[in-house]
Amino acid sequence: MTDLQAWLPRAVGAISAWEKEYGVFAAHPSVAVSDDALGAAFDRLVERLRDNYPFGHPRYVGQMLKPPHPAAVLGYTTAMLINPNAHALDGGPATAALEKEVVARMAGMFGFSDHLGHLTSSGTIANLEALWVARESHPGKAIAYSADAHYTHSRMCQVLGIDGISVRSDAAGRMDLEHLDEVLATGRIGTVVATLGTTGLGALDPLPQIVDRARAAGVRVHVDTAYGGFFALVADDSTDGVASAPYRAIVEADSVVVDPHKHGLQPYGCGAVLFRDPTVGRFYVHDSPYTYFSSDELHLGEISLECSRAGAAAAALWLTFEVIPLTDDGLGQVLRANRRGALEWARLLGESSVLTSHQAPELDIVTYFPTRESLSQIDTASSALFHAAAAGDPAEQIHLATYSVTAEAMAARGHPALADTTHARILRSTVMKPESEAYVPSIHARLEHLAGKQR
Numbered sequence: 490m491t492d493l494q495a496w497l498p499r500a501v502g503a504i505s506a507w508e509k510e511y512g513v514f515a516a517h518p519s520v521a522v523s524d525d526a527l528g529a530a531f532d533r534l535v536e537r538l539r540d541n542y543p544f545g546h547p548r549y550v551g552q553m554l555k556p557p558h559p560a561a562v563l564g565y566t567t568a569m570l571i572n573p574n575a576h577a578l579d580g581g582p583a584t585a586a587l588e589k590e591v592v593a594r595m596a597g598m599f600g601f602s603d604h605l606g607h608l609t610s611s612g613t614i615a616n617l618e619a620l621w622v623a624r625e626s627h628p629g630k631a632i633a634y635s636a637d638a639h640y641t642h643s644r645m646c647q648v649l650g651i652d653g654i655s656v657r658s659d660a661a662g663r664m665d666l667e668h669l670d671e672v673l674a675t676g677r678i679g680t681v682v683a684t685l686g687t688t689g690l691g692a693l694d695p696l697p698q699i700v701d702r703a704r705a706a707g708v709r710v711h712v713d714t715a716y717g718g719f720f721a722l723v724a725d726d727s728t729d730g731v732a733s734a735p736y737r738a739i740v741e742a743d744s745v746v747v748d749p750h751k752h753g754l755q756p757y758g759c760g761a762v763l764f765r766d767p768t769v770g771r772f773y774v775h776d777s778p779y780t781y782f783s784s785d786e787l788h789l790g791e792i793s794l795e796c797s798r799a800g801a802a803a804a805a806l807w808l809t810f811e812v813i814p815l816t817d818d819g820l821g822q823v824l825r826a827n828r829r830g831a832l833e834w835a836r837l838l839g840e841s842s843v844l845t846s847h848q849a850p851e852l853d854i855v856t857y858f859p860t861r862e863s864l865s866q867i868d869t870a871s872s873a874l875f876h877a878a879a880a881g882d883p884a885e886q887i888h889l890a891t892y893s894v895t896a897e898a899m900a901a902r903g904h905p906a907l908a909d910t911t912h913a914r915i916l917r918s919t920v921m922k923p924e925s926e927a928y929v930p931s932i933h934a935r936l937e938h939l940a941g942k943q944r
């Protein structure tokens with residue numbers, strides 16, 4: 490692995506050499522701190538940071554979390570030493586140019602020939618912008634999203650004063666097309682949100698069919714692929730790839746959101762929104778008395794709802810894409826390893842007598858539960874297994890996540906457990922790190938052992 494202990498001093502050296510070209514000066518006493526004071530505070534910080542989960546370890550297979558790639562850390566740190574602001578070209582032309590390049594590469598990944606887009610602080614803000622453009626282009630119309638869509642869509646509809654309509658999910662956690670037809674027939678909908686890679690199950694909404702229906706109804710389509718977007722690189726129906734049809738249809742959508750801080754190896758603070766029609770830029774038109782002086786060229790703040798944003802995020806993503814490009818041979822190999830890990834885990838669950846697979850993974854998210862007779866027992870046993878797996882010697886701990894499912898969702902998948910409660914927690918594992926693939930058999934064996942002991 491790239492050795493950051495060697496690389497980070499190079500970042501500091503390179504930027505201070507550039508700064509020295511402008512002349513050397515002394516820092517003001519008000520910001521001077523002694524090495525002793527900083528060292529003591531630093532030690533306290535490191536101690537505080539121990540209260541964490543080992544997100545980078547292959548045995549952490551819980552939430553959608555992992556440390557950034559060393560290239561991203563190096564790119565971020567190097568640019569952060571200058572601290573450019575992506576809002577305007579006055580805030581740093583270099584990172585604005587890098588941002589336009591990485592955004593164009595992501596647009597190319599989705600097959601967009603033309604686009605308008607930019608990085609954001611998160612998928613939440615990226616989706617907010619997409620829904621805001623949805624409102625501006627279809628004023629007074631509602632927005633439809635599936636029951637399994639990220640909760641941000643209903644919340645942002647509230648923020649924007651738009652009616653949000655929830656469309657039922659089917660037994661695979663995908664948008665139910667019959668219900669979508671009913672919802673579209675009301676004539677109230679202006680935009681349908683399709684999710685490629687639901688946050689809970691990693692399910693892929695049937696985008697080609699959604700696009701057809703939306704077009705026939707004169708309705709826009711927004712694709713929220715914050716989590717699953719980079720799987721477009723391996724959407725080839727191969728054994729360690731993912732379904733091609735939903736990904737191929739992205740090119741027909743009006744807007745798309747992808748989070749480089751999820752599967753793009755980036756630190757938090759990096760989402761992205763892309764629009765297929767660059768003329769939506771008209772909705773953003775505003776003037777700023779503070780900025781936009783340096784040139785007539787497009788400033789990113791002119792096509793973004795956010796003002797200040799880290800230029801360092803663009804530098805991090807750019808450096809990462811330079812060494813791990815958006816190709817099957819590049820980032821695709823990371824995603825294929827994750828996918829193989831998830832598929833192998835699902836296969837092992839299929840053979841287990843103490844654990845049951847909730848549904849087949851479409852991406853790299855595996856859901857399962859201890860086999861029991863009732864939902865309340867499944868709930869208790871899932872929670873107990875979650876805690877037991879994470880307990881004990883740090884060198885053996887396995888970190889999982891839980892996920893709440895409804896009695897209807899369990900019944901729809903044919904799980905025979907008695908519905909004595911409305912909801913149950915089950916277990917959810919995101920196989921987000923390629924290193925986890927090799928650990929799946931031992932993780933599964935240990936979970937089976939612990940689940941067997943609980944009975």
Ligand SMILES: *Cc1c(COP(=O)(O)O)cnc(C)c1O
Nearest residue numbers: 611612613639688713715716748
């Ligand atoms: C993570 C996620 C979001 C929210 O993005 P943040 O970057 O966490 O703000 C929205 N939609 C989907 C499908 C997601 O997976």
